[in-house]
Each structure stands twice: as C-alpha cells, then as structure tokens.
Amino acid sequence: MCRAVRCRTCGKTTWAGCGQHVDMVKMSVPAAEWCNGKHSPAQIDRAKTE
Numbered sequence: 001m002c003r004a005v006r007c008r009t010c011g012k013t014t015w016a017g018c019g020q021h022v023d024m025v026k027m028s029v030p031a032a033e034w035c036n037g038k039h040s041p042a043q044i045d046r047a048k049t050e
Contacts, residue, residue, distance in 0.1 A: 001017055001018065001021055002015045002016065002017030002018060002019065002020065002021035002022055002024065002025050003015065003016055003017055003025065004025050004028065004029060007035040008047055009035075009039045009043050009044060009047040010035055010039055010043055010047075012033055012034060012035035013029045013033050013034055013035060014034070014035040014037070
C-alpha cells in the first residue's frame with residue numbers, strides 16, 4: 001500500500017510504497033503541494049547539506 005511522505009529534496013509531498021496506489025495518495029494532496037520529482041540544481045545542493 002502506498003502512503004504520503006515528504007520529499008527529502010524539496011519538502012513537498014510524494015509517495016512511498018508499492019506504486020499501485022499512487023493515484024489514491026495524490027487525490028489527498030493539493031496539486032501545488034505534490035513533488036513532481038524535477039528538482040533544480042540549487043534544490044539538490046541544498047538537500048545534500050541538510
């Protein structure tokens with residue numbers, strides 16, 4: 001079962017789990033708060049130092 005988790009790079013919501021229930025997780029999260037997996041070099045560098 002999939003569940004909502006915090007992205008370690010941008011802090012937005014993403015998912016963890018089997019991958020079969022991602023749509024159900026996304027339905028409970030506003031679109032503006034969902035991590036699309038595309039991060040800027042600055043976001044990646046900042047996440048490495050945290």
